Amino acid sequence: MLYAVFMSSALPPFPKHQEPVDQPQLLEVGSGADEPCLRADAARNRARLLEAAGRLVAEHGASGVTMEAVAEAASVGKGTVFRRFGDRTGLLMALLDHSAKKLQADFLGGPPPLGPGAPPVERLRAFGVAALRRSAEQLDLQLAAQPEAARRLAHPSLRALVTHVTILLRQIVPDADCDLLAQALMGYLDPALIHHLTKQCGMPLERLEAGWIDLVSRATRTEPSH
Amino acid sequence: MLYAVFMSSALPPFPKHQEPVDQPQLLEVGSGADEPCLRADAARNRARLLEAAGRLVAEHGASGVTMEAVAEAASVGKGTVFRRFGDRTGLLMALLDHSAKKLQADFLGGPPPLGPGAPPVERLRAFGVAALRRSAEQLDLQLAAQPEAARRLAHPSLRALVTHVTILLRQIVPDADCDLLAQALMGYLDPALIHHLTKQCGMPLERLEAGWIDLVSRATRTEPSH
DNA sequence: AATCTAAACGGACCTCGGTCCGGATCCTGA
DNA sequence: TCAGGATCCGGACCGAGGTCCGTTTAGATT
CATH class of the missing domain: 1.10.357.10 (Tetracycline Repressor, domain 2)
Known part of the structure; x- marks a missing residue:
């Protein structure tokens, strides 16, 4: 398989020692030519x-x-x-x-x-x-691009957490594909995501906790608590 | 903050050039002394x-x-x-x-x-x-331990996907915290997770797709579509 | 065309993760 | 107590990612 790619998002032209931060252009899908006038x-x-x-x-x-x-x-x-x-x-x-x-x-x-x-x-x-x-x-x-991500998922201590969630889910929603549902729930608890939401997006931890409660309610189709 | 840790899960004693695969001991929480008799x-x-x-x-x-x-x-x-x-x-x-x-x-x-x-x-x-x-x-x-995970979440092209999901969610469940819900859903689509489930756990892609459909139904509290 | 400047180029150089193997060390068994 | 051998140690070594800076070049200006 050949990845023929030519025009794509570029980094700023290397302002000496400044972290190449990605430009906040969101949803700008102007079909090519987003090159910032390179020489x-x-x-x-x-x-x-x-x-x-x-x-x-x-x-x-x-x-x-x-x-x-x-x-x-x-x-x-x-x-x-x-x-x-x-x-x-x-x-x-x-x-x-x-x-x-x-x-x-x-x-x-x-x-x-x-x-x-x-x-x-x-x-x-x-x-x-x-x-x-x-x-x-x-x-x-x-x-x-994510060398260690796969290893993390295979690590025993994380597997144990997944197993625990799976077992709980089976007691709550026996008819669902609890293995997958557990993975979906665990994805919400990924440290990288937590970091992104709290540090980069500025969300307080309380909001994430409320989000978890809500997510559980939805995933298990139980009533929203209180 | 000091991380004082001494006894923890160890790798096998280095059998020349064999990838240090993690032992499949799951849920073995025998409270310490899981050291495989080190010298x-x-x-x-x-x-x-x-x-x-x-x-x-x-x-x-x-x-x-x-x-x-x-x-x-x-x-x-x-x-x-x-x-x-x-x-x-x-x-x-x-x-x-x-x-x-x-x-x-x-x-x-x-x-x-x-x-x-x-x-x-x-x-x-x-x-x-x-x-x-x-x-x-x-x-x-x-x-x-996950050097690149945070960067991935900040990358414009992924942000665009999240934004799209968020917008859709707002149309479906206006009262929910759609930003968080979108992140939870996107977590399910993480390449590392896909790799783990398909390659390491041997799940067929069809099962993951069915899992997504189900997950969407639960997250949006809509009827399971046959 | 000649000139000038900002930008781009190249590759030597550095650091750090990871490997290798000769030699030191610990435990076993007599 | 004392071999003997398996296990472990140490640090030289290698490769790849990432940096630096003197040199070259594109292209605007006159």
């Missing part, structure tokens, strides 16, 4: 790099995407790779961005039930299935 | 290393936990750290294991509503809140 040679090299990276993924898997290898395959200096994408994760993200933008376009302007026109619940169902399938492909690429 | 010096060094790592976390934050620094602080060779914990993540996991075991003990044998005795729904609610609070502390440690 000609820069744009050319960027394209080369993405093309080379895609080729390397296709040939040697995501683990073969070494920054030096990409640089060499693109006939470019190593520093250029980092200036353009910040770091390895940034490069992989840029590769992923391609299909991400595609899915985005599909549910923003595509045909129903994914796109506008169908009732919201239908759209939500279709969205999940589409996202699920998209992730199922390029799993290697996604995981390459 | 005296090995056990001593293990304790030293965990103590040193905890001190480093307390002093310089999780990012200060360099394998070499830990080794030196414990007056031990670098190779010893890796032999004992496999890799940096393994070391951090071992540090985390302490509070994980504690939570585990709490809901397995502690007082209600967390422990046995309360109705399952109550226990589930209490469990989430407890887990939420536990994660809120040691966030730095958790994130150190």
